[in-house]
Amino acid sequence: MYSPIQKYLDEVHAGLFRIHGGSTESPNRVLASKDPNLVGLALTTSDGFTYTVGDADERFSMQSISKVFSYAIALQDNGFTFMDSKIDVEPSGSSYNDLSSESGSGRPKNALINIGAIAATAHIIPDSGESVFDKILRVYSACAGRQLDVDEDVYASDSAGSAHNRALTWFLSSWGIIEGDPIPAHDDYTRQCAVSVSARDLSVMAATLANLGVNPQTGERVFETKIVQRVLSVMLTCGMYDDSGDWVSSVGMPAKSGVGGGIISVQPGQLGMASFSPPLDEHGSSVRGLAAHRWMSRDLELHFVRTSNAGRSTIRSRESIDRLPSSTRRPDVAEEVLAEYGHLAQVIEVMGDLRFSGVEVVSRAVSDLHEDTLCVVLDLTRADEVADVSVRALSRLAQTLGSHTALGLVDPEERMAELMVPVQMELAVFASRNEALVWAEDRILEVYGNEDCFPEDETEHAVLIERVDETFRDDIEQYLVAESYEAGETIRNIGDPFDGIRFITSGTVHTLSPAETGREVITILTAGMSFGELSLNDHFNQPFTVRAETDVEIRLLPRDAIDRLTENSPRVAAHLWRAIAVEGYARLGQTLRGHS
């Protein structure tokens, strides 16, 4: 089907042809040979999907867009302290080729004007066996996800016309910003400007920045997160030269233009966008490109003020476990204890991102709890993004709870696990809400219950049979057949025909959801409980897999015995079927309540 995003980009592309003005008489003489009506747009998401429209595969030179990536390399090679002593991070408020340096030190105002960019390139440290430019091209290629190369015609033309940049380079040398022979830095800078890319390539490079340093298509980490944070910040305030303030106010996205006709913009965390259209305005930015990025920011609401408004966290639900029981079946006495004290275990489900605001909302909810609260289960199943800050905050939360109140976490995707190691948190972490509920119920029963609340390891009793009037129990039990299963053995498979009802006399059994939905444990069954009744459906077959978790002893009431009872001892059968029906509807009611 036709994607609505594609449709939107097609509309933007078509709309750009209504915009005229600009010139191809740019400092980059090779641009003059380009058809001024070429227009290409590309958008790559932070999960690596690329949309393109128009001339998105047309090649052109990166020019000033290269400054962003070389600055990132220099920062990664030298660290912030060193690089900040060489290049400042302040907007210059002047044209891209101005001599905007600090009076006294000569430190360029920022790395996105020519003088700062030459200084940045001068500090790139090649790996052994490669030249500075080899490294530049290698890292650019890693950002683009393909091997890039230099347009030698552009390089020759730019190099011949680079008197101004040579002057800037010699100034940097005179101020000691570049030590030794400054000419290689000038040449590397001129060459990096001539790297040939398409709008498609640039959108992937921009998406690598959006993705905080990881190329979303290759998965390669090209830059550290803190480097990208710095680079995007400087792009936001200095990327659009003398119009930076207006750009921040009206577009609000880090961006960079080049006199090759390209522009990139970055929506952190979400997407990288790139445009190509040759006619340039008086600042050297593509006229149609500027319009495209402005439109997309407006229509897609990508301004930083709007987007950081996204992902507000909410507590989706907050329930005590007496209202939200686990699907583990418990002895009646345990159910009574849980009904009385279940309010002392609370389940809080978080929706949205688990960043500061998420943790703040959760903390507030937890702080409001009664001080007798025994445990708090935080269900992160529906939480979005889990940040480092959350782990620190949860660790602090666990501390403030004190020894009386335990904190449990439902984290099926194990997003917290990795992050927790460095802070050495001690937390109960569960793969499913049900397991956490079992844990919380167990804690309540340990404090307020007695030994009768816990399933016996072995029992001849069976809850289902105890629902039958005492008079009839022996008539049923005479039909029971003993069975044994080893730990890990599958007792019933999905689709198996109904062959009777099984009573557990020892061991633990799990009911599992179908493999394709992730093999969640639906029910945990222990001694005294029964299974097989779920096959009593329209098809009389097993809807879930049942697996022995430990060695298990079973007593089976076979299907033919039930049929014979129904035929020959209808009164016994009536009471048996009544018990089965009551058990079934009790569980249906519990399940509907738990999920509503």
Add this chain to the structure above:
Amino acid sequence: MYSPIQKYLDEVHAGLFRIHGGSTESPNRVLASKDPNLVGLALTTSDGFTYTVGDADERFSMQSISKVFSYAIALQDNGFTFMDSKIDVEPSGSSYNDLSSESGSGRPKNALINIGAIAATAHIIPDSGESVFDKILRVYSACAGRQLDVDEDVYASDSAGSAHNRALTWFLSSWGIIEGDPIPAHDDYTRQCAVSVSARDLSVMAATLANLGVNPQTGERVFETKIVQRVLSVMLTCGMYDDSGDWVSSVGMPAKSGVGGGIISVQPGQLGMASFSPPLDEHGSSVRGLAAHRWMSRDLELHFVRTSNAGRSTIRSRESIDRLPSSTRRPDVAEEVLAEYGHLAQVIEVMGDLRFSGVEVVSRAVSDLHEDTLCVVLDLTRADEVADVSVRALSRLAQTLGSHTALGLVDPEERMAELMVPVQMELAVFASRNEALVWAEDRILEVYGNEDCFPEDETEHAVLIERVDETFRDDIEQYLVAESYEAGETIRNIGDPFDGIRFITSGTVHTLSPAETGREVITILTAGMSFGELSLNDHFNQPFTVRAETDVEIRLLPRDAIDRLTENSPRVAAHLWRAIAVEGYARLGQTLRGHS
């Protein structure tokens, strides 16, 4: 309990006392009388909760922090075009009291340096019956959520020492930026700087900006969203004077300091933070305040690059309705059609924010669907934030789907409804997933089924009784008692004791979850179906409310009839109980499958 957020703020507060330096010999002479060891912090969330620590209720004068709010008032009074002709939005790169104006026009570089702030105040338009300063104080008070006043000592002192600002004011007059007598603008500006606030007040004012113009505690909309977007953008790039570039890189939050010792910072959409500590650095910003905001940005990961990374959307699940049936019970023939063609109806559940990236992910999933797809249900129940952009994109999605494929929306909080009106979308919108599933199933049955697939309006048949062997049906039916209910009437209430099983002969009945969980419709029952079996639980009482949606005709099999059958006609009873048990487990299996 002790909140971990409070604990964190307490730690920050304690840590600030290890920071020394700065001076209280500021341009604001009243500050000199303040105890330099006063330190107050306050943080207000975008839902209006305030945390404070230390001297958060100590009063001090707003000074330059006032510039932010007066600029917002002037923008709201005059619009962007007019105000931008008077004041630019570019960083000045110089000190707060510099003469940073455009050569030629005299237009101040931005509204957050003194000359621009005086120009902004000059353009505030009072409502009838109030003075300019009345209006300033009224709007500031609306942002703070309480009536603010002026510290007359500060005003007298500042006014006496305002020669520099008088000079700036006369320059503005000479350039025509202020028309007529410029002195009232100077006086109003000096007076607004003397408005007395606490860190607590400022955190609420900052949270009003974070909340895009709505005071989170009073709910009053003080500024339009677009005004706040502009103001926050200018705060980000120009709020911290000559250090703005470094501030953006390292802190990445819109902020403003004042020589009264206060600093505010804003995390759009999330929170407003404020600090008070008198000693100032050479730029006139509170030394300990700067440290506090830097620490909070770092520890809480509030930098704009990090936060707009939040709220990434994901498709939580994507299922065809044959694997995710509605809880409506259908005739067997309908179930067969749904099993065969259910893959032509898809349910896509979105988690996270429904902004551009969310819509993009959804669009991509929809574009991948088979072209025979009859309907797509988008479940927004777990979606976070719904933006205007989403509505436009969904409208475009509905268009691209074409006439063959219908789009349904599950939107329990009706967040889309309001937004949809202006774009005139035609969409099926449902309050619960179950209703959408019913709609999708109906579409499949309309295309691929026949009339037998739809429940009859009236029927003497009952699914449950048809599960009983034909031989025994008459024995059961003789006990049935006719009942009638009117539309809207409650048939069974939660807690009612089991009084029998009811068969619907005409009309529709809803099973509702308890009121406190939001009265969701759990099951929709029509002619041929039964209810009351859910009371067959440990307490033999009704777990859910059952309500007549239309006029309903019922046949009741009373509890005592069932008891009598069990006693007197055990063979009949055995078959009846068997049917009830099978019905119960069939539904339990369906429910467990639907939710796993």
